Amino acid sequence: MMKRDDCLKALARHLTDADIVLPVYSTAFDWIDIRPSPLNYLSHGAMGLASSHALGLALGRPDKRVIVLDGDGSLLMNLGSLVTIGAAAPPNLYHFVCENGTYEANGGHPIPGRDKVDFPGFARAAGYRVVFDFSDLKIFEQRIGALLAETGPVFADLKIASSGPQERDYSRLHGPHVRKAFRDALMAS
Amino acid sequence: MQPSVSTAIRAPEDFLLGSSIIREIKASGIEFVVSVPDITTSEGLLRPLSQESGKDTEPRLIRVCKEDEGVGICAGLSYCGRRSLLLIQQTGLLDSINAIRGVAVEYALPICMMVGLLEKEPGVVPRQSKRYGVRIVEPVLEAMGITYHEVEGEADVGHIGPAIETAYAQMRPVVLLIGRRPS
Numbered sequence A: 001m002m003k004r005d006d007c008l009k010a011l012a013r014h015l016t017d018a019d020i021v022l023p024v025y026s027t028a029f030d031w032i033d034i035r036p037s038p039l040n041y042l043s044h045g046a047m048g049l050a051s052s053h054a055l056g057l058a059l060g061r062p063d064k065r066v067i068v069l070d071g072d073g074s075l076l077m078n079l080g081s082l083v084t085i086g087a088a089a090p091p092n093l094y095h096f097v098c099e100n101g102t103y104e105a106n107g108g109h110p111i112p113g114r115d116k117v118d119f120p121g122f123a124r125a126a127g128y129r130v131v132f133d134f135s136d137l138k139i140f141e142q143r144i145g146a147l148l149a150e151t152g153p154v155f156a157d158l159k160i161a162s163s164g165p166q167e168r169d170y171s172r173l174h175g176p177h178v179r180k181a182f183r184d185a186l187m188a189s
Numbered sequence B: 001m002q003p004s005v006s007t008a009i010r011a012p013e014d015f016l017l018g019s020s021i022i023r024e025i026k027a028s029g030i031e032f033v034v035s036v037p038d039i040t041t042s043e044g045l046l047r048p049l050s051q052e053s054g055k056d057t058e059p060r061l062i063r064v065c066k067e068d069e070g071v072g073i074c075a076g077l078s079y080c081g082r083r084s085l086l087l088i089q090q091t092g093l094l095d096s097i098n099a100i101r102g103v104a105v106e107y108a109l110p111i112c113m114m115v116g117l118l119e120k121e122p123g124v125v126p127r128q129s130k131r132y133g134v135r136i137v138e139p140v141l142e143a144m145g146i147t148y149h150e151v152e153g154e155a156d157v158g159h160i161g162p163a164i165e166t167a168y169a170q171m172r173p174v175v176l177l178i179g180r181r182p183s
Helices: A004-012 A025-034 A050-060 A072-076 A080-088 A119-126 A137-149 A176-188 B018-027 B042-052 B067-079 B090-095 B097-106 B137-144 B154-170
Strands: A020-023 A066-071 A093-099 A130-134 A154-159 B030-035 B060-063 B083-089 B112-116 B147-151 B174-178
Touching (some): A004 A025, A004 A093, A004 A137, A020 A050, A050 A066, A050 A080, A050 A093, A050 B060, A066 A072, A072 A093, A080 B060, A080 B067, A093 A119, A119 A154, A137 A154, A176 B067, B018 B154, B030 B042, B030 B067, B042 B060, B042 B083, B067 B097, B083 B090, B083 B154, B090 B097, B090 B112, B112 B154, B137 B147, B154 B174
Parallel strands (some): A020 A066, A093 A154, A130 A154, B030 B060, B030 B083, B083 B112
16 A cells, blocks of 8 residues: 555656646645646546546647546546547546545545455556556556556556545635636646 | 527427538537537437548547536647537536536636437427426526527527637637437
């Protein structure tokens, strides 16, 4: 079992300023401190939709890597997006799922099927080109560079420990200034 | 919020051409059509769009499993300056209300939706339909503050281009309600 912020720090070391990243919920709060960037896409509007926003961005900007940092509860709300992404096959989309088995942002309740659900299996069956499954930080650190060099769509399941309930300031993710900064940065890059 | 727009009642014998609608879609700069199949628009719109998808200058069709996915996809595309159209049925519109609320309305994004009205009677305005699922569509859109246009005859097709242009110019969603099967 890995710690989320350790995984995010390892990932951030391999990204460039040009990469678009879509982190969700608790991951988003960790991520914007680890890798502050106007190309962090933080406003998804409804739980589960990050992977769909990511597909739109990947189709719209094929010159950029688009990295979505999904949650397990979030992905369960939009499992069909795996099939849609597999079919659309964007070569520049990298889909990570931080699997901690809980709705961490909503009281820490377990997800349905916790310890039974096979997210990498879902992604593989949906047609992702490459699928990874990580539960050891050292192995993740060794392979993350090669993962990001793969042609997408790429899926990576990160088995992480829950961080427990946390109070968060959601205006950091959903304020209009966040979306304007993203839009301006994307148009300029 | 912008006022909604309805067209005049159309005669039952009026007609609607899919080719006219597709011409408007393409003239509006739509590069992607994102869709869950809808029986009202299946043959007249989705079929020809799917046959042309991927060819030069033709909109690319992205098939999605569920309509709210399409709201997210269209949002992502809009940030890239790429225009898209979500082609769905009113059941999918109703199922996607939370995504439309959050992404399209509260984030003020130009999500353009073309919505087939399943089982609407030709020549009957949607809110006077005998079908509950049709009657409630316009009141729901009004409650959400979303502009809509009825497209039931050839005379209505001219609303499509300006509606899409306005959505992108003013950064707000729009719904185009397809009231009969285009031929």
